[in-house]
Amino acid sequence: MAGLQEYKCPCCGGAIEFNSEVQKMKCPYCDTEFEMSALEQLDKDLSADRADEVEWDLGQTNEWSNSEIEGMRVFVCRSCAGEIIGDENMAATTCPYCGNNVVVMGNFAGGLKPDLVIPFKLNKEAAVKKMADHLTGKKLLPKVFKEQNHIEEILGVYVPFWLYSADVEVSGRFKGTKVRTWSDGKFAYTQKDHYSITREATLSFEDVPVDASTKMADDLMDSLEPYDYKAAVPFQTAYLAGYMADKYDVSVEDSKERSTERIKSTAASRLQGTVTGYSTVTNEHTNVRFSSNGAKYALLPAWILNTKWNDQNYTFAMNGQTGKFVGNLPMDKSLKTKYFWSYTGVTSGVIVLISLILQLLKHIM
Amino acid sequence: MKRLFSVLLLTTFLVALCAPAGVFADQALADHPDCYVTDMADILSDDEEQQLNSELKALSDELNFDIVVVTTHDLEGKTAAEYCDDFFDYTGYGRDDVFSGICFLRYITPDGSDYMVWITTTGLGMIYFNDSDIDDQIDFIADYIIDGEYYKAFSSFAKNAANHVKDYNKKNPDEIAQYEDWKKTNGPDQDGFTRTEDYLDWKYEQQAYKEHMRYKPAWIVAAVIIGFIVGGSATASMKKQLISVSAATNAAGYVKKDSFKLTSRSDTFLYKNVSAVPIPQTSSSGGGSSHTSSHHSSSGRSHGGGGRRI
Numbered sequence: 001m002a003g004l005q006e007y008k009c010p011c012c013g014g015a016i017e018f019n020s021e022v023q024k025m026k027c028p029y030c031d032t033e034f035e036m037s038a039l040e041q042l043d044k045d046l047s048a049d050r051a052d053e054v055e056w057d058l059g060q061t062n063e064w065s066n067s068e069i070e071g072m073r074v075f076v077c078r079s080c081a082g083e084i085i086g087d088e089n090m091a092a093t094t095c096p097y098c099g100n101n102v103v104v105m106g107n108f109a110g111g112l113k114p115d116l117v118i119p120f121k122l123n124k125e126a127a128v129k130k131m132a133d134h135l136t137g138k139k140l141l142p143k144v145f146k147e148q149n150h151i152e153e154i155l156g157v158y159v160p161f162w163l164y165s166a167d168v169e170v171s172g173r174f175k176g177t178k179v180r181t182w183s184d185g186k187f188a189y190t191q192k193d194h195y196s197i198t199r200e201a202t203l204s205f206e207d208v209p210v211d212a213s214t215k216m217a218d219d220l221m222d223s224l225e226p227y228d229y230k231a232a233v234p235f236q237t238a239y240l241a242g243y244m245a246d247k248y249d250v251s252v253e254d255s256k257e258r259s260t261e262r263i264k265s266t267a268a269s270r271l272q273g274t275v276t277g278y279s280t281v282t283n284e285h286t287n288v289r290f291s292s293n294g295a296k297y298a299l300l301p302a303w304i305l306n307t308k309w310n311d312q313n314y315t316f317a318m319n320g321q322t323g324k325f326v327g328n329l330p331m332d333k334s335l336k337t338k339y340f341w342s343y344t345g346v347t348s349g350v351i352v353l354i355s356l357i358l359q360l361l362k363h364i365m
Numbered sequence: 366m367k368r369l370f371s372v373l374l375l376t377t378f379l380v381a382l383c384a385p386a387g388v389f390a391d392q393a394l395a396d397h398p399d400c401y402v403t404d405m406a407d408i409l410s411d412d413e414e415q416q417l418n419s420e421l422k423a424l425s426d427e428l429n430f431d432i433v434v435v436t437t438h439d440l441e442g443k444t445a446a447e448y449c450d451d452f453f454d455y456t457g458y459g460r461d462d463v464f465s466g467i468c469f470l471r472y473i474t475p476d477g478s479d480y481m482v483w484i485t486t487t488g489l490g491m492i493y494f495n496d497s498d499i500d501d502q503i504d505f506i507a508d509y510i511i512d513g514e515y516y517k518a519f520s521s522f523a524k525n526a527a528n529h530v531k532d533y534n535k536k537n538p539d540e541i542a543q544y545e546d547w548k549k550t551n552g553p554d555q556d557g558f559t560r561t562e563d564y565l566d567w568k569y570e571q572q573a574y575k576e577h578m579r580y581k582p583a584w585i586v587a588a589v590i591i592g593f594i595v596g597g598s599a600t601a602s603m604k605k606q607l608i609s610v611s612a613a614t615n616a617a618g619y620v621k622k623d624s625f626k627l628t629s630r631s632d633t634f635l636y637k638n639v640s641a642v643p644i645p646q647t648s649s650s651g652g653g654s655s656h657t658s659s660h661h662s663s664s665g666r667s668h669g670g671g672g673r674r675i
Contacts, residue, residue: 011636032636187642192638198629218612219610336603
């Protein structure tokens with residue numbers, strides 16, 4: 001019986017057959033009727049589902065030249081073993097990650113040379129001021145935190161990032177419903193029309209950044225985004241003068257997962273954004289394929305501030321280009337309770353007072 | 366034998382006493398009769414009629430509130446309401462100065478082609494029985510009526526109505542005194558009729574006013590709930606101020622400008638489901654009304670009442 005096509009009911013999953021009475025395909029289990037052409041199209045949609053193809057082409061060729069690394073030194077943290085690069089004149093004494101002392105290890109060697117660097121635009125004073133701003137207006141911040149926390153050192157660090165770019169093809173299959181309601185006085189009717197929807201699109205992503213240093217918390221670095229890449233320039237060691245640079249310790253291969261997830265998520269949501277005019281839309285299948293792609297190695301500027309309070313480390317960071325300041329702050333739980341009950345009490349009290357005034361007015365009028 | 370004879374004599378007397386009721390409409394208001402059942406449709410046996418009469422009389426005397434049953438196969442061109450009102454008024458029923466009582470009418474033609482039950486209330490009856498109470502009274506005995514078990518129907522009606530009056534007095538011990546007070550300042554109108562419906566209007570107004578003036582505890586409940594919501598959301602937003610670090614989950618900021626191009630699209634209609642939910646019908650009979658609707662009968666008195674075609 002070559003050519004015999006078996007269809008499954010999109011409503012209940014049962015095997016459907018042609019019903020000669022209604023001259024349509026009809027599901028013997030749930031009685032739903034289908035046009036033959038609709039089933040053929042659905043079959044086509046289903047067979048078009050593909051797996052993701054997210055292979056990155058990550059060949060890196062940019063190496064340091066001997067003259068470039070001559071003046072560079074590697075500093076090592078005694079406590080966290082973080083390796084920091086600086087120029088030979090840098091007098092760094094504190095690790096930007098943990099606040100402990102660092103020692104000069106020796107000459108820098110090996111590794112890849114960054115493709116790009118965004119030079120620092122904001123200085124240390126700006127970071128100190130931003131830190132003060134960051135602490136003001138926070139009602140639940142423990143009062144003593146402001147007084148007691150001492151920023152031991154504020155360090156300008158070039159943080160290594162991998163910047164991923166990709167041209168993406170995304171295709172998706174969705175189920176959509178359109179709901180229509182009407183009534184004839186006796187019954188309220190609801191008609192649900194079910195659709196199979198497919199979409200395909202192409203889009204390009206440019207320079208999705210992924211923090212390439214294990215010493216830097218990923219979420220802290222994510223929160224510094226966005227950087228303005230227009231100000232990026234080809235890397236030259238001269239930019240390191242006065243600042244530290246972290247050497248990447250997560251390879252471009254190991255970082256790609258995070259960028260892939262971010263790209264897939266946005267590609268899928270942009271595609272779903274084109275499915276309009278439906279009451280409900282459910283994503284049945286989405287696949288993402290990268291066509292041309294690649295990654296760059298960039299150093300992005302950040303001011304890192306470490307502080308200790310109540311034996312806990314608090315790390316703050318400021319985007320050295322835009323001044324965006326981030327860092328979670330501790331919460332005073334007793335303050336929170338106090339605020340909660342005073343807001344609750346005052347609001348309830350005011351409402352009761354209003355009701356009593358209204359009651360009084362009723363009696364007076 | 367002597368006893369049987371006397372029973373027969375009494376029955377004949379009673380039937381004779383109630384017989385003129387059929388022509389009551391042409392008469393002036395009569396004195397209060399001693400008979401509480403008038404079975405002109407002849408749907409009760411003599412024994413049942415006699416038994417029922419003594420039950421109704423006992424209850425009416427006990428409550429000082431007439432509970433009366435009338436059956437007919439001819440409404441004499443009136444509506445059931447008019448017939449029932451006139452029967453009650455012209456036969457001379459009604460206790461006290463406002464002619465308090467309740468009258469149950471069963472109308473059925475000999476061939477059973479037309480039928481109706483109606484309950485008329487007068488005086489205190491209008492206070493005791495609001496529209497939904499009357500509806501309930503009919504509900505209680507509707508099955509007996511449909512099955513033609515009239516003695517059971519009327520007897521149950523009498524007991525139910527009497528119990529309702531007793532319950533009402535128990536639940537509203539001050540009502541009668543309040544009504545008497547009202548009558549003192551709002552005595553009979555210019556035609557000499559005490560308008561119980563005016564009292565009811567006054568009472569409903571009083572109740573509505575009291576309800577309006579009452580301090581609603583819902584205010585306090587609402588105040589506490591809103592207080593918690595405000596307190597909770599205010600502290601939640603304060604807590605949010607402290608958090609500025611979160612992992613990025615998308616790359617929305619890195620889409621190359623104008624690079625998004627839809628290359629293919631298809632929307633295929635598959636199938637439809639239609640569901641129908643019955644819309645609850647609001648009953649137009651006014652059942653469940655806690656008010657007493659009233660009207661004036663041909664005698665000029667006020668009555669409440671309600672009925673059903675069963």
